[in-house]
Amino acid sequence: NAGVTQTPKFQVLKTGQSMTLQCAQDMNHNSMYWYRQDPGMGLRLIYYSASEGTTDKGEVPNGYNVSRLNKREFSLRLESAAPSQTSVYFCASSLAGGDTQYFGPGTRLTVL
């Protein structure tokens, strides 16, 4: 059981470039989440997917898009990266919305 996996672990982008962060879980969870973590700000929810086929905005969705590809995978896309998107991104999953969440190891993104 790998739990929640994220790729890549590290990424450096230039302003305006695009990229997709990948997340997969092997726990047969219905709900998946994307957070960003910034110093002194805690974790802020970007988008979540309560179940396969649905996605909803969280607290800080601007500049991001998501795709729930299937029950296992939930990707986060930055269409035109900005320095303000420099952060550590965490994916999480739970059996149902609001249940205990299980987190991936994170992706450290730097936008120059």
Added chain:
Amino acid sequence: AQSVTQLDSQVPVFEEAPVELRCNYSSSVSVYLFWYVQYPNQGLQLLLKYLSGSTLVESINGFEAEFNKSQTSFHLRKPSVHISDTAEYFCAVRGSGYSTLTFGKGTMLLVSP
């Protein structure tokens, strides 16, 4: 709406001393409360949670937290900390009817010899 306030951004403590990390929440509905721990360069892991029943909940590594509805608090305590407890601790709340968690800004616990 729901919110979480962690009153201390950093708590330094000596090994084997007791510690309390404070958490207050705001919610207009019934709540479920969580503490997560993040060790350096890792993701978050659930430490303990309150869903219902006994207001005192415990983790397997000696931490405990007490749900206090009148004071809207869920403080985390440990009677004797170890060096290995050095980590960032996050309090989170989910209101009844909500499907997402709201996290506090975190408290860094620094244990020194």
